[in-house]
Amino acid sequence: SHPFYQGDHNPNVALLEEILMTYVMYNFDLGYVQGMSDLLSPLLYVMRNEVDAFWCFVGLMDRVGSNFEFDQGGIKRQLNQLTVILKYIDISFYNYLESKESGNLFFCFRWLLICFKREFNYSDTMQLWEVLWTKKPCKNFHLVMCASLLEFEKTTIMENKYGFNEILKHINDLSLRIDLNKVLCRADAIYRVIRKDPTVPDQVLNILGIVPDSTSNHGETEKVVNGKTCSIPVPTNGNCDRKRRVTDCSNASSSLNNSSSVEVLSEGEETKFEEAMSSNYF
Numbered sequence: 001s002h003p004f005y006q007g008d009h010n011p012n013v014a015l016l017e018e019i020l021m022t023y024v025m026y027n028f029d030l031g032y033v034q035g036m037s038d039l040l041s042p043l044l045y046v047m048r049n050e051v052d053a054f055w056c057f058v059g060l061m062d063r064v065g066s067n068f069e070f071d072q073g074g075i076k077r078q079l080n081q082l083t084v085i086l087k088y089i090d091i092s093f094y095n096y097l098e099s100k101e102s103g104n105l106f107f108c109f110r111w112l113l114i115c116f117k118r119e120f121n122y123s124d125t126m127q128l129w130e131v132l133w134t135k136k137p138c139k140n141f142h143l144v145m146c147a148s149l150l151e152f153e154k155t156t157i158m159e160n161k162y163g164f165n166e167i168l169k170h171i172n173d174l175s176l177r178i179d180l181n182k183v184l185c186r187a188d189a190i191y192r193v194i195r196k197d198p199t200v201p202d203q204v205l206n207i208l209g210i211v212p213d214s215t216s217n218h219g220e221t222e223k224v225v226n227g228k229t230c231s232i233p234v235p236t237n238g239n240c241d242r243k244r245r246v247t248d249c250s251n252a253s254s255s256l257n258n259s260s261s262v263e264v265l266s267e268g269e270e271t272k273f274e275e276a277m278s279s280n281y282f
Contacts, residue, residue: 002122004045016044019054026058033068036061038114042126063133067113078112079105081207082143088204089147089190093154101164107171108146115142124180131184137191139209144194148187149178 005013019040024032040057047053066074082105086094097103110118115132117125132142153174157167194200195210205212 002041002045005041012044015050016040019044019050019057022054023057023061027061027065030061030065030068035068035114038117039064042117042122042129045122046126064115075109075112078140078143079108081140082108082112082146084201084203084207085143085147086150088194088201090151090154093150093158096158097167100162100167102167107168108150110172111146111149112142116145119175119178120180121176128180128184137188140207141187141191143207144187144190145183147190148183149174151186151190152183 005016016037020032020036023036039060040053043056043060044050044053047056064074066077068074083094083103086105094103097105116128120128128145132145135141138144153170156162157170160166162170191208194204194208200212202212204210
């Protein structure tokens, strides 16, 4: 875990638990759900203050609280929206995923649930969150970010003929091996294509909150060339090659940039924390 939270009886871990317990009482209907500590830990690291970190966490949960609803409605809605975007960007890739029982894109679940927090080190996570919190260049830009990541992994998945289990494992193994700047660059390129394409479906525009040009002919659901569906060409900046940066997280004394971004509370600690809340408050 991050050095800020390492060691037995670490007061920062205790403080994180106290903030989570306070949030349980603040938002009693939602309560505590596993994964919330992933979202709180970078905030506490930056703020170094219980009160400030708590209210920042409240603001963040106002944005992403639907991710933790019991019926998972918020996550399912975003996965459906991502499906619409991916079908527009690369229908052939989506059809491949569908043929491998992965068309529901559930392998992206973790990305959406905790806002990519386990995919990047702390430094990159905080940089990415600041980008997403601006809501620029469009609404739901995190979905374009997902599409960008999938574009980078498309060749590996298809050329190796990965099936359901291999796709899930491959996506999970990307953790701490993703070059954030390149993925953001590709996501911006995808957004610009969507913005300029006169054939982009209205559903895609609505998901991203893009107001269509009144002179453009929007609403087509597929792009067809010579009777065949084809992918939307995405311009690639010269700095956005497909080579990924590999982050070495094996050293326990890693610096901030090389720190693991796994959840602060282990599964056992999660259970212990939930039992403590139950005995103290319910």
